[in-house]
Amino acid sequence: MSVLFQQKNTGTYEQATGEGFYPVFRKYDWDGIRTSIYEKTTSDVYRALSCKKRSLEDFKALISPAAKPFLEQMARESMRITRQRFGKTIQMYAPMYLSNECQNICTYCGFSLTNKIPRRTLTNNEILREADFLKQKGYDHILLVTGEANRTVGVSYLKNAIKLIRPYFSNISIEVQPLETEEYNALIAEGLYAVLVYQETYHEECYKIHHPKGKKSNFKYRLHTPDRLGQAEIHKTGLGALFGLEDWRTDSFFTALHLRYLQKKYWKTRYSISFPRLRPHSGGLEPKVVMTDTDLAQLIFAYRLLDEDVELSLSTRESMAFRDNMIKLGVNSISAESKTNPGGYVVDPKSLEQFEICDERTTEEIAGMIRRKGYEVVWKDWEKGY
């Protein structure tokens, strides 16, 4: 039986201790959670589908193998809730890779330290050229991405980059190395809106195997990044697990647990979830666990049924057919025409990608598809000064 969200039954409460998520996380045992998910029955799923407020136990049922025959019902409910909460709108964003330098070894990533690839970090001028291209395409929400190389792409580099592109975009997010609270404060002051930080896997031992070297090998520091973001009162924090490293169901349970913990503690922050699946890259690691399209759809429906407000985002890692269909069924934000190499749009289209994308359509094609489905394409949805 899970502890934290059964606590209302036992009368004890998780007080805001300032200790962060780790002590909460440690109360759960990976194998026990895994077993309890796989042991969920049809009646657990039935209950989870019918109740008004869903608990993490219900979420387990919805991601369990027992829920497979209920996919259609889950899709219908997910569509209904998403329409009620977000209307018929889809937000658009584009990633902008600033650097492929990285001091870490991550077994699944093309930018990994030991990968012999030419490294480059965009200069001011190059950043502006890339920004200009994306602006022309209509983007107003930009996600800046770097590897983890504190000397070249540390806080001052990021601060500078945000300052540079600030006049062009009203919504700037980052997906970079975890930072300290004060560093986040400094970036927020420059106009940073959101930070995405994926735990990759919540399986502590497995995490160590995939992150053998570099700062990223510190599991706990990474796990506490959303706590530091909450303390900095960031507008939005993005969570997620990288699917392929470990059992996706168990990793998703822990992501949901993390989400609920954060929502209660840092209630002024908005949260989003992403669903990266391992994609081919230079030096490729074969996924240990395969997650099919059906699995991913089930997971997206389950998140929407758990939480009507959480933002669900789908990247160009996914196929055209999958993305087109999922637009209506639960997600509310997607990227398009992404390049996952620094300078990939105009400066240096040939530099090495972090991973291959799947949906290669242009921004215009994707925006057209969204409109044809009767949805509004939202480019701008935030204004600095809030």
Next chain:
Amino acid sequence: MQSNTLTIAGTEFTSRLFIGTGKFSSASLMNKAVLASGSELATVALKRVNPEDQTEDIHTALQKTGIRLLPNTSGVRTAKEAVFAAQLAREALETNWIKLEIHPDPKYLLPDPVETLLATEKLVKLGFVVMPYIHADPVLCKRLEEVGAQCVMPLGAPIGSNKGLKTLDFLEIIVEQSSVPVIVDAGIGSPSHAAAAMEMGADAVLVNTAIAVSDNPIAMAEAFKLAVRAGRTAYTARLAPVKTGAEASSPLTSFLSENQ
């Protein structure tokens, strides 16, 4: 079997029914009702406590039951007055627990959110266990939690109205979001209201008028005791879901099987 106690500031309560002590026709009837309710916490208005009075006042009568007393600041209109009242209560009743009630409005006795937040912050710093009575306002609840309130006590309906859970939608949000116990206070007029609050996931309820002014306060106290237990048990057992009819429409997920 799970332990089903409620903990506030390290103190465990086996009963989730808290009781108010105003409006009883006599101290002895009140005592009997309190005992019948099984409650372990009774609020007492500081304004009615008179430490000098040796006759049988509410305070001394209640002490005989052995129940824990929770002084309230009823009658104050500002944070400043509330802090002063809490300090007086701490001396008079030798407890650092305080039910914070600030209502500048003498008619409906509606709580002032701004003054309540200010007073809670101050009282927590002074070492009090603060239990604020508030409107069913989810944001205010989070703000109170942040400044150190040990629980929140949102109202179900105007105090003394017996109208039940008029603020249900907001109470549900509060219960969902809260990291501290949620005690539904004010408005609960019948055992079924109390049971509904408990079924919805409230951690406890506080009842006064409905018991005190009934024809038989002792029997009514017992009825509330049973209702709170029933509601809580139903909550922990998880209510069976409401069945929704199936709607036929063209499948949304057929693309998945095609895709695999």
